[in-house]
Structure formats: structure tokens, C-alpha cells
Amino acid sequence: MVRGKTQMRRIENATSRQVTFSKRRNGLLKKAFELSVLCDAEVALIIFSPRGKLYEFASSSIQATIERYEKHTKEIQASKPPEDEGNVQLRQETAAMIKKIEQLEASKRRLLGEGLGNCSLEELQQLEQQLERSVGTIRAKKMQVYKQQIQHLKEKGKALAAENAILCEKFGLQTPSGGSSNEERTAAVAATAATQSAETSEVSDVETELFIGLPETRNKRPSQK
Structure with missing residues (x-):
């Protein structure tokens, strides 16, 4: 039997959230230490708690690892070929078109009477006109x-x-x-x-005379005894 993935979300209870943070933080620090020892990897881990408290682990030095990361990032950026101006323009046009489509979709929903909650009185009057x-x-x-x-x-x-x-x-x-x-x-x-x-077709109200009975009795009145 295949079970669906459980969607993760923030723990609402403050006590339970703090307990879970402590457990997961200790487990993460332990895994980082094991990774650095078993695989001889350079590992740097930085954690800030919800209250702003710092927790860190480094196999050598946090600062040295950060500098190495920045140097590696710059080398990757320098090795990339310059982007074609045509691609840049095409991406800009695509972004503008996406924004225009979103505006048209919002306008369409308003014309259908949807999404009017944030409209001001002036906007509603313009929509009515x-x-x-x-x-x-x-x-x-x-x-x-x-x-x-x-x-x-x-x-x-x-x-x-x-x-x-x-x-x-x-x-x-x-x-x-x-x-x-x-x-x-x-x-x-x-x-x-x-x-x-x-x-x-312009008239909405139509008056109709309804008669139930045989045709020949329509104009006849009941006989008076």
C-alpha cells in the first residue's frame, strides 16, 4: 500500500515547537560531525533558533569554509559564458507577458463578479460603467x-x-x-x-392569461339555479 506524503507545516504549539527544535538541532549537529569524520569532508553548519540564538559546527573553521564557498561561487560565475542579449530581451518580454496575462485574468474575474473584496468604490463604479x-x-x-x-x-x-x-x-x-x-x-x-x-426581446415582464377548461365553456357563465 502506497501512502501519500505528509505535508510539513509549522508547529503551532510553542512548547512542542521548542522541544522539536532541540531534538532536530542535536540530530543535525550529530550528522554533520559524523559526515566530517567518516568521509573526511569539510562541513560547516550554522543554526539560528527562533529566539535568535546561534548554534554552529565546523570541521575546521566556519570563516575558512565560508571564504572557500565564496571563492568557489565566484569561479563558477566567471566560468559561465556571457549571456546573449537576445535571451535577456526574450526573458524580459516573457516576464512582461506573464504579468499582462495575470492582469487580464484579474480583470476577467472582476467582470464575472469575482474578487471584488479589495475593490474601492471608485473601482466598482468604473467596473459598472x-x-x-x-x-x-x-x-x-x-x-x-x-x-x-x-x-x-x-x-x-x-x-x-x-x-x-x-x-x-x-x-x-x-x-x-x-x-x-x-x-x-x-x-x-x-x-x-x-x-x-x-x-x-428587450421586455422581461410578460402578462399571460391562463384558462383551464374546455374551449366552448370559456365564455359561458355558470347557470344560476
Whole structure:
């Protein structure tokens, strides 16, 4: 059976935290001493307690080990090839892009009504104005789409009327009276219906008369005995 890893976190109880610190500190100092003796390694260990008390161990000298570490770090830095300017610019652009994405994500959450706890009154007013402008743009686009559909229906009605006239002429039939105008009127009715649909979509409250019973008894009153 595989057990999940236990997540380590700070011990809340001060007494238990101090006891654990003492035990782990002594164990760490012991391991550092064993490592220096058994493996002939140069070891330096520095520990500061939560109260600021210093504990240290060194196989030779703390200062000498620190100086050796600094010298080794400088040698590694000097041995690295100079970084390409293109890579530096690319990294800067990447960091700027990441920051911009984070800002866009925060703005998106605010538009969805999330993460508003830290917003000031001025920021909320600006957000409200932005949403109102967005709704106005969306409604204008919706009306544009409705107008395009109406124009398409009119053109379709004219095309059907022309096709009907050609078929009547081909088979020697008499064109229905006002055939072309009838088709145009049909298209106009469809266009009017689309327009009314666009207008009624703005209305949220609709009154409806509900009647339960047979149709023929709708207008009849109960007979009085």
C-alpha cells in the first residue's frame, strides 16, 4: 500500500515547537560531525533558533569554509559564458507577458463578479460603467444582426417571386393576381415578425392569461339555479 506524503507545516504549539527544535538541532549537529569524520569532508553548519540564538559546527573553521564557498561561487560565475542579449530581451518580454496575462485574468474575474473584496468604490463604479458600455455594444450588434436577417428575408422573397413567375410562364399558367406583390408581402410579414422579436426581446415582464377548461365553456357563465 502506497501512502501519500505528509505535508510539513509549522508547529503551532510553542512548547512542542521548542522541544522539536532541540531534538532536530542535536540530530543535525550529530550528522554533520559524523559526515566530517567518516568521509573526511569539510562541513560547516550554522543554526539560528527562533529566539535568535546561534548554534554552529565546523570541521575546521566556519570563516575558512565560508571564504572557500565564496571563492568557489565566484569561479563558477566567471566560468559561465556571457549571456546573449537576445535571451535577456526574450526573458524580459516573457516576464512582461506573464504579468499582462495575470492582469487580464484579474480583470476577467472582476467582470464575472469575482474578487471584488479589495475593490474601492471608485473601482466598482468604473467596473459598472465598463459593463454598461459592453451591454450597449452587444445590443447594437444584436440589432445589426436582426437588420441583416430582415434584408435577407426581403431578398429571398423577391427571388421566390421571380422564380414563381418563371415557372408559371414555363407551364403556361396564369400568374396569381398580385403574385409578385404577395411574395413581397410575405417577406415583409416575415421581416416584421423578426423586428417584433427583436423588440420583445428587450421586455422581461410578460402578462399571460391562463384558462383551464374546455374551449366552448370559456365564455359561458355558470347557470344560476
